Amino acid sequence: MRWGVVTFPGSLDDSDARHALEVLGEPAVALWHKDRSLQGVDCVVLPGGFSYGDYLRAGALARFSPVMECVIRFAADGGLVLGICNGFQVLCEAGLLPGALIRNRHLSFICATVHCRVEETDTPFTAAYSQAEVLALPIKHGEGCYVADAETLQGLEDNRQVLFRYVDAAGRATEDANPNGSLRNIAGITNATRNVFGLMPHPEHACEALCGGVDGAGIFRSVRVTLSDGLPIRTASVPPGL
Amino acid sequence: MTTPLPPVTDAQAAEHGLTPEEFHRLCDAIGRLPNLVELGVCSVMWSEHCSYKSSRVVLRGLPTSGPRVLQGPGENAGAIAIGDGLAVVFKIESHNHPSYIEPYQGAATGVGGILRDVFTMGARPIANLNSLRFGSFDHPRTRYLIGGVVSGIGGYGNCVGVPTVGGEIYFDKAYNENILVNAFTLGLVRADRIFRAKAAGVGNPVIYVGSKTGRDGIHGASLLASAEFDETSEQKRPTVQVGDPFTEKLLIEACLELMEQDSVIAIQDMGAAGLTSSSVEMAARGGLGIAIDLDRVPKREATITPYELLLSESQERMLIVAKAGAEQAVMDVFTKWDLDAAVIGHLTDDGTLRVQAGGQEVVALPLEPLAHGAPVYERPYAPPANLEEMQRLDFGQIPQPGDYGQTLLRLLATPNIASKRWVFRQYDSLVGSNTVVGPGSDAAVLRIKGSTRAIALSVDCNSRYCALDPYVGAMTAVVESARNVVCGGAEPLGVTNCLNFGNPEKPEVMWQFREAVRGLSDACTALGVPVVSGNVSFYNETDGRSIPPTPTVAMVGLLADVAHHTTQWFKSEGDVVVLLGRTREELGGSEYLATVHGQVRGTPPWIDLSVELQVQHICLQAIREGIVRSAHDCAEGGLAVALAEACIAGPGEPLGAEVELEADIRPDAWLFGESQSRVLLSVRRKHVNRLRELARAADVSCTMLGEVRGRRLRIGSLVDVSTADLRATWANALAQRMEE
Numbered sequence: 001m002r003w004g005v006v007t008f009p010g011s012l013d014d015s016d017a018r019h020a021l022e023v024l025g026e027p028a029v030a031l032w033h034k035d036r037s038l039q040g041v042d043c044v045v046l047p048g049g050f051s052y053g054d055y056l057r058a059g060a061l062a063r064f065s066p067v068m069e070c071v072i073r074f075a076a077d078g079g080l081v082l083g084i085c086n087g088f089q090v091l092c093e094a095g096l097l098p099g100a101l102i103r104n105r106h107l108s109f110i111c112a113t114v115h116c117r118v119e120e121t122d123t124p125f126t127a128a129y130s131q132a133e134v135l136a137l138p139i140k141h142g143e144g145c146y147v148a149d150a151e152t153l154q155g156l157e158d159n160r161q162v163l164f165r166y167v168d169a170a171g172r173a174t175e176d177a178n179p180n181g182s183l184r185n186i187a188g189i190t191n192a193t194r195n196v197f198g199l200m201p202h203p204e205h206a207c208e209a210l211c212g213g214v215d216g217a218g219i220f221r222s223v224r225v226t227l228s229d230g231l232p233i234r235t236a237s238v239p240p241g242l
Numbered sequence: 243m244t245t246p247l248p249p250v251t252d253a254q255a256a257e258h259g260l261t262p263e264e265f266h267r268l269c270d271a272i273g274r275l276p277n278l279v280e281l282g283v284c285s286v287m288w289s290e291h292c293s294y295k296s297s298r299v300v301l302r303g304l305p306t307s308g309p310r311v312l313q314g315p316g317e318n319a320g321a322i323a324i325g326d327g328l329a330v331v332f333k334i335e336s337h338n339h340p341s342y343i344e345p346y347q348g349a350a351t352g353v354g355g356i357l358r359d360v361f362t363m364g365a366r367p368i369a370n371l372n373s374l375r376f377g378s379f380d381h382p383r384t385r386y387l388i389g390g391v392v393s394g395i396g397g398y399g400n401c402v403g404v405p406t407v408g409g410e411i412y413f414d415k416a417y418n419e420n421i422l423v424n425a426f427t428l429g430l431v432r433a434d435r436i437f438r439a440k441a442a443g444v445g446n447p448v449i450y451v452g453s454k455t456g457r458d459g460i461h462g463a464s465l466l467a468s469a470e471f472d473e474t475s476e477q478k479r480p481t482v483q484v485g486d487p488f489t490e491k492l493l494i495e496a497c498l499e500l501m502e503q504d505s506v507i508a509i510q511d512m513g514a515a516g517l518t519s520s521s522v523e524m525a526a527r528g529g530l531g532i533a534i535d536l537d538r539v540p541k542r543e544a545t546i547t548p549y550e551l552l553l554s555e556s557q558e559r560m561l562i563v564a565k566a567g568a569e570q571a572v573m574d575v576f577t578k579w580d581l582d583a584a585v586i587g588h589l590t591d592d593g594t595l596r597v598q599a600g601g602q603e604v605v606a607l608p609l610e611p612l613a614h615g616a617p618v619y620e621r622p623y624a625p626p627a628n629l630e631e632m633q634r635l636d637f638g639q640i641p642q643p644g645d646y647g648q649t650l651l652r653l654l655a656t657p658n659i660a661s662k663r664w665v666f667r668q669y670d671s672l673v674g675s676n677t678v679v680g681p682g683s684d685a686a687v688l689r690i691k692g693s694t695r696a697i698a699l700s701v702d703c704n705s706r707y708c709a710l711d712p713y714v715g716a717m718t719a720v721v722e723s724a725r726n727v728v729c730g731g732a733e734p735l736g737v738t739n740c741l742n743f744g745n746p747e748k749p750e751v752m753w754q755f756r757e758a759v760r761g762l763s764d765a766c767t768a769l770g771v772p773v774v775s776g777n778v779s780f781y782n783e784t785d786g787r788s789i790p791p792t793p794t795v796a797m798v799g800l801l802a803d804v805a806h807h808t809t810q811w812f813k814s815e816g817d818v819v820v821l822l823g824r825t826r827e828e829l830g831g832s833e834y835l836a837t838v839h840g841q842v843r844g845t846p847p848w849i850d851l852s853v854e855l856q857v858q859h860i861c862l863q864a865i866r867e868g869i870v871r872s873a874h875d876c877a878e879g880g881l882a883v884a885l886a887e888a889c890i891a892g893p894g895e896p897l898g899a900e901v902e903l904e905a906d907i908r909p910d911a912w913l914f915g916e917s918q919s920r921v922l923l924s925v926r927r928k929h930v931n932r933l934r935e936l937a938r939a940a941d942v943s944c945t946m947l948g949e950v951r952g953r954r955l956r957i958g959s960l961v962d963v964s965t966a967d968l969r970a971t972w973a974n975a976l977a978q979r980m981e982e
Contacts, residue, residue, distance in 0.1 A: 009488070009492055010401070010488050010492075012401075012402070012670075012673050013403075013673055015674075016673065016675040048673075049403070050400075050401045050487075053487075053488030055488070108668050109396050110668070111666075111669060111671055112667055140670045208675075211689065212672065212675075212677075
C-alpha cells in the first residue's frame with residue numbers, strides 16, 4: 001500500500017507525517033494542494049498546521065482547494081482518510097466528519113502530552129490497539145475543543161464513532177483530563193462508514209522512542225494491517241452525512 | 243529632466259537622530275547636502291542599531307574564530323560545522339522597545355526577523371529559544387506585557403513550523419518600563435551550501451520577494467531601537483511592524499526551494515531599515531553599486547512615497563541578487579508558493595546607491611560612507627558611583643531563616659525559580675520531529691535526522707550579578723550556559739550573544755558594557771567557545787533609568803551520540819546523589835538574599851575559569867561513559883533548589899531524596915548560596931567509584947550527598963518537605979501570579 005500526505009500552504013506537520021511513515025517502513029508520497037489527483041494512494045493523511053494561515057476559521061479555506069475535491073470523492077468511494085489536528089479541522093469544515101473544533105476552553109494554545117483511551121478497535125485506524133488501551137500522545141493546538149449538537153453527539157456515541165477520548169493516566173475520562181474543553185472528552189471521531197478518522201492528538205509525533213514515544217504508531221499500523229489483511233470492518237447502520 | 247529634490251535643513255537632520263557633528267560628517271562624505279529621501283537612508287544606516295557606532299571598538303575584543311567556525315560575526319548569522327558535512331547557523335537578536343509598546347506584534351516580529359536571518363543563509367530553522375525580562379508583578383503593566391509577549395511568540399512561532407524548545411524568563415522591577423525580548427533561531431544546513439549576503443556580478447538582477455511593502459515600521463530601527471523611552475513612547479506605536487507568520491512559512495519554503503537551484507548569488511532579509519539596509523549592505527560587501535526602481539516594488543497602497551518605501555520595515559520580505567538569466571526560475575518558485583516577486587533593479591559598477599521613482603532619481607549616494615562611514619565612538623566610561631556601596635555585604639547582618647523548609651518553598655514560588663510551564667506549554671516544542679529534550683531541563687536537545695548527532699541549546703544571563711559586577715556577571719552567563727549544555731550531554735561549540743544595555747552616552751553604562759564584553763571574552767576564550775554572531779541593544783532606558791546590564795548568552799553544544807542526552811531530574815530510587823564542585827560561603831546577588839532578606843547587594847559568586855572547565859569536563863566525561871542518570875546545574879536558589887528540582891521537575895511522579903549536610907559553612911549559604919562551577923548528579927551506586935576516580939584525576943571536588951529515596955526531600959535536620967508540596971508550589975506559582 002502507499003500513503004499520501006497533503007501539503008496545504010501553511011501545513012506544518014506534513015514532513016513530520018512523512019518522516020513517521022518512513023520510520024515505520026511505510027511508503028509515502030507528498031500531495032500538493034493544487035493537485036487534481038491523489039496518485040493512486042491507499043490512505044490520505046491531512047496533516048497538522050495552519051492551512052492558508054487559518055485566519056478565517058481553522059480549516060475553512062483548505063476545503064476549497066483542488067486536492068480536497070479529490071479527497072472528498074475518495075472518501076465517498078470508501079477510501080481511508082486520516083486528519084490530524086488541522087487535518088481534523090479541515091475534515092469537519094469539509095463535511096466529512098460531523099461537529100466542529102473551536103477555541104480551547106482556556107483560550108490559549110496548548111502543547112502537552114495527554115492520555116487518550118482507545119474506545120473502539122473495529123476500525124481501520126484502531127485495529128492494532130486493544131480495547132480501552134491508554135495511550136500517551138502529544139497535543140498542540142489552539143482550537144481543539146470538539147463541539148456538536150446534542151443529537152449529533154448521541155449519534156456518535158450510539159454508533160460507536162468516538163475512537164479516542166481524553167482520560168487520565170488511569171483511563172478515566174475526567175474533567176481534569178480534558179485539556180481543551182471538548183464535549184464528552186472527545187479527542188477523535190470517525191464517520192459512519194468508518195473510513196474517515198479525525199483526531200486532535202498527533203500520532204506522527206509518537207512513533208519513535210527517542211522523540212515522543214511510540215504510542216501513536218498503532219494508528220498507522222492499523223491501516224497497514226487492515227489494507228493488507230483485509231480485516232472485516234463493521235460499519236454502523238446510520239445515514240451517511242452524520 | 244525633472245527638478246532635483248531640495249536639500250534638507252539642520253533641523254530635519256536632528257529630527258532624524260543625527261547630531262550636528264554627524265550631519266556635517268555626512269555632508270562631507272557625500273560632498274553636498276542630502277535631500278529628504280537621502281537623509282532618511284543615511285540616518286537609518288548610521289543609527290546605533292545598524293552601525294554599531296558605540297560598540298564596534300569594544301566588540302573587537304571578543305574571540306570569534308575557531309576550527310569549526312564557518313562564518314563569524316558580520317553576516318546575517320554565524321555558522322559552525324558539526325561534522326557529517328553539516329553546519330548549524332544561529333543568532334540571537336533583541337526586539338525590546340517594540341515589545342514594550344505593542345507586546346504581541348513586537349514579540350511576534352522579533353521571532354519572524356530572527357528566523358529570516360537564519361534561513362537567508364540557506365539553513366532550515368529547526369529550533370527557537372527566547373530570553374525574556376519582565377518587571378515586577380506589582381507593576382500594573384507586567385501581566386499585560388507577559389500575556390502579549392508570550393502569545394506573540396506562540397502566535398508567530400507556532401504557525402511557521404519551527405519548535406520553540408526552550409528559553410529563560412526573569413522578573414525584576416528594574417525592567418518595569420523596559421522589558422527585554424531576545425529571540426534566538428538555529429538552523430541546519432549542508433556546510434557547503436551556506437548562502438551569504440555579498441553581491442557579485444555587474445548587471446545581475448536584484449529581485450524583491452515576499453510581502454508587499456506598506457507603511458509599517460518606518461524608523462523602527464533608527465528612532466525606536468536607537469533612542470531612550472520617555473512619556474511620548476506610546477506614540478511610537480506605528481513604528482512597530484505587523485507580522486504575518488503564514489507568509490513567513492511560505493517564504494521559508496520558497497527560499498529554501500530556490501536555494502536548491504543554482505540561481506542565487508546573494509540574499510538578505512529586509513529587516514531593520516528594510517530595503518535600504520539590505521540593498522546597501524549586499525552591494526557594499528561586494529564592492530559594487532546598485533540601482534533600484536521603486537516603481538517596480540510590490541506595494542500595499544499606491545500612494546506610498548519613495549521615502550516610506552525605502553524605510554518601511556514591513557515584514558516577510560527578502561532581497562535576492564540572482565544570476566542574470568535566472569529571473570524566470572526565481573519567479574516560478576515564488577509563483578508556486580503564491581508569493582510576490584519582482585525584479586526591482588540591478589548591480590552596477592559605480593559604487594553608488596541609485597534609486598529612482600516616477601522616472602526621477604531620488605537617491606544618488608556613495609555606498610562606502612553609507613555602509614562603513616558612520617562615526618566610530620570611543621565613548622567615555624566610568625564605574626557607577628554607588629558600585630562599592632552595592633557590593634558591600636555584611637554577613638553578620640543577615641540572620642538565618644527560622645524554617646529552612648518554608649524558605650525553600652518560598653524560593654520555589656518566586657517567579658524567577660518557579661516552573662515556567664505556564665509559558666512554554668503555549669509554544670509548539672515538537673514540530674519538526676527532532677525534539678529529544680524540550681523546555682524544562684537544563685538544555686534542550688534536538689537530534690539531527692540521518693545522523694547519530696544531536697544539538698543542545700541553552701540561553702542564560704543573571705542580570706542581578708551583572709548589575710553588581712558586569713565582568714563576573716557576563717562570565718557567569720557564559721559558563722552557566724555552557725554548564726547547562728554539558729548537563730544535557732553536549733560539548734559546548736559556540737556562542738551568540740544579545741547585549742542589552744542602557745544609554746551608551748552615559749559613562750557608567752559604557753563602563754558596564756566594556757566590563758561585560760571583557761567578561762564574555764575571557765570566559766569564551768577559557769572555554770574555547772567562539773562568538774559567531776550577536777546583537778547589541780542600547781538605549782534600554784525609560785525616563786533616564788537604565789535596565790541592569792543584561793548580556794544574554796545562547797550556547798550551542800554538540801552530542802556526538804544522541805544516546806548521551808541527559809535530563810535534570812532523578813530517575814530511580816537507590817541512585818546516589820553527588821555534587822561536583824565546591825560550595826563556598828557566598829550569598830551576594832542571590833535569589834535567597836533578594837527574596838528572603840529584600841537585598842540585592844554583595845559581590846556575585848566567584849568564578850575560577852580553570853575549575854569551571856574541569857567540572858564541565860568531568861561531568862561530560864561521566865555522561866559519555868554512560869554512568870550519569872541525571873545532571874543539573876546549581877543556579878538560582880542554590881543547592882536546595884537544585885535538589886528540589888531534581889526531585890520534582892520530571893514528567894512522572896516526583897522522587898524524594900535524603901541528603902546529608904556539610905556543616906563547615908553557614909547553613910543558608912550551603913542550602914541557598916549560588917556558588918558557581920557546581921553540578922548535581924545522580925548515578926547508580928555501582929558507578930560511584932568510577933565517578934570518584936574521574937573527579938580525583940582532575941582534582942574536582944566530588945561529594946556523595948545522599949540517595950534518591952521515598953517521597954520527601956530531607957536535607958540533614960534542616961529541611962523535610964514532601965515532594966507533593968514541593969511540586970505543587972513550584973508548578974503552580976507562575977500561573978497563580980498571572981491570575982491574581
